Amino acid sequence: MERKMKLTINDYKTDVWVDWCPGCGNFGILSAMYQALADLQLEPEKTVVVSGIGCSGKTPHFVNVTGVHTLHGRALPYAEGIKLANPGLTVVVNVGDGDLLGIGAAHFVALGRRNVDLVVIMHDNTVYGLTKGQASPTLTRNLQPKALPKPNIQDAVNPIGLAIASGYTFIARGYAARVQHLKELIKKAILHKGAAFIDVLQPCVTYDNIHTYDYYNKRVYDLQEEGWDPVAKSPEELPQKAAQALVKSYESDDRVPIGIFLVNPNVPTFEERYSQRLPNYLKIPPAREPIEVGGKPVISIEKFKDLFKKYVIELR
Amino acid sequence: MIELRYVLGGPQGGGLETTSEILSWAFSKSGYGVISDREYFSNIKGRHSYVHATVSATELPKHLSYPVDIVAAMDAETVFTHFNDLRDGGYLIYNSDDDSVNYAGIPSMEKDLRDRLGAQFKGLGLDGTVRSVVKYLQNSRKARVVALSFKELLMEIQKREGIVPSQASRYISTILVGAVAAITDINEESLDYSLRRRFTREDVYRHNKSMAQIVMGLVKGQFGSELKLEQPRISAREFLVASGNDAIAMAKIVAGVRFQAYYPITPAADESFTLEEYETLSGEGSLVVFQTEDELAAINAAIGAALTGVRSSVATSGPGFDLMVEGLGWAGQNEVPIVVTYYQRGGPSTGQPTRGGQSDLLSSVFASHGEYPRIVLASGDHEEAFYDAIDAFNYAEVFQVPVIHLVDKFLANTIATIPMPDLNNVRITRGTLAPKGLKVYKRFDLSSVISPRAFLGDYVMWYSGDEHDEYGHINEDPVNRINMFDKRMRKLDIMEKEIPEERRFSYFGPERPDILLIGWGFVKGVAVKAIDELNSEGMRVGYYHIRAFIPFPRESLTKLTKEVEANNLVAVEHNYMAQASRLVTMNTGIMINRSIVKYTGRPIYVHELVNAIKNMLKGSTREVISYGA
Ligand SMILES: Cc1ncc(C[n+]2csc(CCOP(=O)(O)OP(=O)(O)O)c2C)c(N)n1
Numbered sequence: 001m002e003r004k005m006k007l008t009i010n011d012y013k014t015d016v017w018v019d020w021c022p023g024c025g026n027f028g029i030l031s032a033m034y035q036a037l038a039d040l041q042l043e044p045e046k047t048v049v050v051s052g053i054g055c056s057g058k059t060p061h062f063v064n065v066t067g068v069h070t071l072h073g074r075a076l077p078y079a080e081g082i083k084l085a086n087p088g089l090t091v092v093v094n095v096g097d098g099d100l101l102g103i104g105a106a107h108f109v110a111l112g113r114r115n116v117d118l119v120v121i122m123h124d125n126t127v128y129g130l131t132k133g134q135a136s137p138t139l140t141r142n143l144q145p146k147a148l149p150k151p152n153i154q155d156a157v158n159p160i161g162l163a164i165a166s167g168y169t170f171i172a173r174g175y176a177a178r179v180q181h182l183k184e185l186i187k188k189a190i191l192h193k194g195a196a197f198i199d200v201l202q203p204c205v206t207y208d209n210i211h212t213y214d215y216y217n218k219r220v221y222d223l224q225e226e227g228w229d230p231v232a233k234s235p236e237e238l239p240q241k242a243a244q245a246l247v248k249s250y251e252s253d254d255r256v257p258i259g260i261f262l263v264n265p266n267v268p269t270f271e272e273r274y275s276q277r278l279p280n281y282l283k284i285p286p287a288r289e290p291i292e293v294g295g296k297p298v299i300s301i302e303k304f305k306d307l308f309k310k311y312v313i314e315l316r
Numbered sequence: 317m318i319e320l321r322y323v324l325g326g327p328q329g330g331g332l333e334t335t336s337e338i339l340s341w342a343f344s345k346s347g348y349g350v351i352s353d354r355e356y357f358s359n360i361k362g363r364h365s366y367v368h369a370t371v372s373a374t375e376l377p378k379h380l381s382y383p384v385d386i387v388a389a390m391d392a393e394t395v396f397t398h399f400n401d402l403r404d405g406g407y408l409i410y411n412s413d414d415d416s417v418n419y420a421g422i423p424s425m426e427k428d429l430r431d432r433l434g435a436q437f438k439g440l441g442l443d444g445t446v447r448s449v450v451k452y453l454q455n456s457r458k459a460r461v462v463a464l465s466f467k468e469l470l471m472e473i474q475k476r477e478g479i480v481p482s483q484a485s486r487y488i489s490t491i492l493v494g495a496v497a498a499i500t501d502i503n504e505e506s507l508d509y510s511l512r513r514r515f516t517r518e519d520v521y522r523h524n525k526s527m528a529q530i531v532m533g534l535v536k537g538q539f540g541s542e543l544k545l546e547q548p549r550i551s552a553r554e555f556l557v558a559s560g561n562d563a564i565a566m567a568k569i570v571a572g573v574r575f576q577a578y579y580p581i582t583p584a585a586d587e588s589f590t591l592e593e594y595e596t597l598s599g600e601g602s603l604v605v606f607q608t609e610d611e612l613a614a615i616n617a618a619i620g621a622a623l624t625g626v627r628s629s630v631a632t633s634g635p636g637f638d639l640m641v642e643g644l645g646w647a648g649q650n651e652v653p654i655v656v657t658y659y660q661r662g663g664p665s666t667g668q669p670t671r672g673g674q675s676d677l678l679s680s681v682f683a684s685h686g687e688y689p690r691i692v693l694a695s696g697d698h699e700e701a702f703y704d705a706i707d708a709f710n711y712a713e714v715f716q717v718p719v720i721h722l723v724d725k726f727l728a729n730t731i732a733t734i735p736m737p738d739l740n741n742v743r744i745t746r747g748t749l750a751p752k753g754l755k756v757y758k759r760f761d762l763s764s765v766i767s768p769r770a771f772l773g774d775y776v777m778w779y780s781g782d783e784h785d786e787y788g789h790i791n792e793d794p795v796n797r798i799n800m801f802d803k804r805m806r807k808l809d810i811m812e813k814e815i816p817e818e819r820r821f822s823y824f825g826p827e828r829p830d831i832l833l834i835g836w837g838f839v840k841g842v843a844v845k846a847i848d849e850l851n852s853e854g855m856r857v858g859y860y861h862i863r864a865f866i867p868f869p870r871e872s873l874t875k876l877t878k879e880v881e882a883n884n885l886v887a888v889e890h891n892y893m894a895q896a897s898r899l900v901t902m903n904t905g906i907m908i909n910r911s912i913v914k915y916t917g918r919p920i921y922v923h924e925l926v927n928a929i930k931n932m933l934k935g936s937t938r939e940v941i942s943y944g945a
């Protein structure tokens with residue numbers, strides 16, 4: 001379908017009521033999403049927002065592009081299936097920290113290793129929002145947000161560190177209250193070729209009375225403003241760059257860095273790796289390929305015998 | 317002779333597969349039907365493994381039976397494990413260098429078997445050496461013994477072909493080939509064809525050929541060819557010789573699969589490996605075979621892919637399927653066509669990872685929380701599995717439901733001669749698709765039970781695991797709930813109407829049988845053979861084969877069972893509970909009170925099924941059969 005007019009932010013909004021708690025950090029993330037999509041003029045049909053389960057999981061219903069609201073922890077496999085079957089689609093994943101780093105942690109690591117051209121936006125509110133405030137994997141030990149009956153007994157995972165170790169090729173952190181900054185991160189992540197991860201600090205105004213807007217406002221600073229160049233210009237430069245980014249990812253108590261930690265353009269995407277093996281993969285991806293002619297298989301019996309000749313025994 | 321049976325045994329990783337392949341190809345090249353089951357431990361190297369085969373001059377066999385005409389042993393353990401499997405007057409091929417090996421000193425043998433053998437040897441007055449067992453077979457069981465010194469044969473081949481000693485042991489598999497070829501008088505051209513097929517490197521081919529000839533010369537000099545099969549009477553110009561895994565992979569490619577996700581698990585993984593071999597579809601397009609981090613990812617990636625319009629599937633076994641169940645429910649809720657090829661093995665838990673079973677039927681039919689329609693197909697043999705795999709994709713798309721295709725380890729790892737598929741009658745039906753250019757597209761449009769499907773990329777649409785409205789948005793309204801739920805569940809009625817009853821079962825045997833066996837899956841081949849044997853003795857036994865559990869073949873089964881005395885209905889299954897019989901009751905109200913079950917992980921053999929049915933006639937209601945090493 002040809003589109004004459006430029007799409008506006010409103011074109012990317014559905015009329016579904018956004019039922020997050022008033023003041024929730026998710027609003028900022030949603031707002032940044034609308035703006036990024038509009039800035040990039042992404043075609044709604046060709047753009048897919050995939051989510052898992054949780055407050056963040058509802059995101060696709062609020063965005064007027066194709067939305068796939070999946071299972072708790074499994075958004076990444078869905079997204080990978082979609083992208084690998086049809087690499088022509090732009091796929092953006094919105095997931096919670098519990099979703100991504102708790103139940104879905106294995107998928108998080110695996111996506112990094114593959115470098116599929118996807119964007120993962122993690123709504124990092126340090127709690128399980130939709131199940132009423134239990135500790136998420138990003139909550140620091142000994143903290144006790146108000147829903148917890150006892151202080152948190154588990155240590156927090158370092159999402160940026162884990163993303164570095166897993167092989168993500170674009171790694172950033174945003175803050176839900178810095179919408180313009182986040183919008184730019186999302187745009188860069190979408191334009192990046194490869195697996196992009198954005199950890200978004202997202203105040204949960206209902207259950208997390210510790211990581212409030214006030215808390216973050218006092219602490220966040222922009223890495224780029226302080227001159228951090230995240231790009232590993234060559235494979236040789238990666239170990240050092242990654243190590244420095246990792247050090248930055250451990251800054252947290254008083255100063256919380258946001259911005260781009262690491263970009264590694266030296267790794268082929270998963271799609272490119274498939275194209276190496278499957279010459280027509282990008283030209284005619286699986287989803288674009290005919291499988292029948294007039295109701296019959298494209299594989300004729302002659303073709304069948306030729307293809308599977310190692311199984312055929314011809315008798316005299 | 318019109319039917320030949322043999323067992324080839326040796327240590328896992330010792331070249332048994334090569335022996336089996338060469339023989340299977342050689343027999344089928346000469347026009348005989350072959351089936352050969354592979355039994356092995358969950359082990360890579362060293363434990364006892366064997367191949368059990370039937371070769372037939374009159375049919376493409378789908379059954380296995382004991383005793384066998386030949387036991388060919390690579391090692392002493394095989395002699396001990398299988399000497400009882402040999403018929404009186406049958407041939408034992410073994411390594412005479414092992415003569416003084418005692419069963420008690422074989423570390424790879426499980427203690428249970430050792431204890432049982434110990435008791436038996438004591439009873440027979442044997443000292444437990446290979447020599448003593450061989451003598452016993454010769455004297456008491458009239459066995460013909462082909463004693464070959466493998467050491468001498470290997471020295472001979474080293475000398476003749478200038479092979480370095482460290483490489484010589486590779487030729488042990490060909491020693492067995494040569495010996496079996498000699499006593500069965502395999503057509504030499506066919507054998508040569510097999511050797512060439514197997515050993516593509518010219519020198520390796522030459523060495524193997526030479527080894528086979530040395531052995532054939534030796535054996536033919538001592539024995540005639542009593543086990544020569546009659547001229548084949550099967551009218552075919554070509555066969556496929558393939559395992560169940562491979563047959564299904566081929567079918568999936570014909571069906572147009574373009575995405576398969578998997579996480580390695582026995583005995584399913586070989587299917588995905590085969591698909592990967594053909595991923596370029598010889599240059600035209602591409603088939604993405606995606607090895608995921610676990611089964612959770614596999615099913616959900618496959619569902620994601622299916623949303624884009626590709627034919628998409630997974631292949632797995634029990635533990636993997638369990639992990640997939642949540643995803644299956646999402647597919648049910650979202651009306652996604654997805655095919656799960658389910659290779660059953662012995663459970664529960666990791667159970668018997670490399671053995672067969674049919675104990676996941678109820679789990680397939682009921683798996684998942686909530687209610688949603690699904691289709692469950694079950695294949696009885698390689699040929700059925702081929703066509704069922706294609707139907708699975710068609711049904712998935714036509715009805716927009718997940719389809720579970722049940723097979724089992726017996727099928728997966730059994731290599732069989734399969735008739736060349738008839739692709740003329742194969743149809744690809746993609747179901748109702750949304751036209752292009754619509755102003756508004758509602759993925760779950762309620763104006764029809766099966767809403768036209770559009771692929772991601774065509775229109776904006778939403779999917780959600782939550783109950784949703786016509787657009788796919790979350791909706792908890794009670795009226796919408798009923799409408800959406802009914803829309804999904806009504807597919808059961810449509811499936812019931814549109815999938816012909818004949819497609820869901822087959823029947824073998826006389827009209828109005830006195831005894832009716834009811835089974836499914838790999839039971840088919842053995843049951844058909846068993847009733848033939850019984851009927852030729854003057855009995856009237858029929859076999860009703862269930863090929864689809866959802867939708868269930870209610871009418872035909874109800875009709876047939878009415879004609880049989882209630883007490884003469886017998887379930888034959890590879891599980892403890894006779895699971896299919898419970899589904900029969902659930903679907904028809906008919907109780908099946910008798911069962912013949914086997915859950916050792918080994919297939920049911922003709923002889924034991926025949927015996928079990930005869931025991932039933934004496935009044936037993938449950939037979940637990942257990943033959944096989
Ligand atoms: C398999 C499974 N287990 C548990 C749940 C229950 N559940 C719903 S939302 C949720 C927590 C989500 O937390 P998070 O991922 O941090 O997202 P948030 O709600 O904070 O955005 C859980 C555990 C579920 N839906 N599925």
Ligand code: SF4
Pocket residue numbers: 019020021023024025026055125129130203204205206207
């Ligand atoms: S519970 Fe927390 S995360 Fe969920 S909507 Fe409310 S404020 Fe947002």
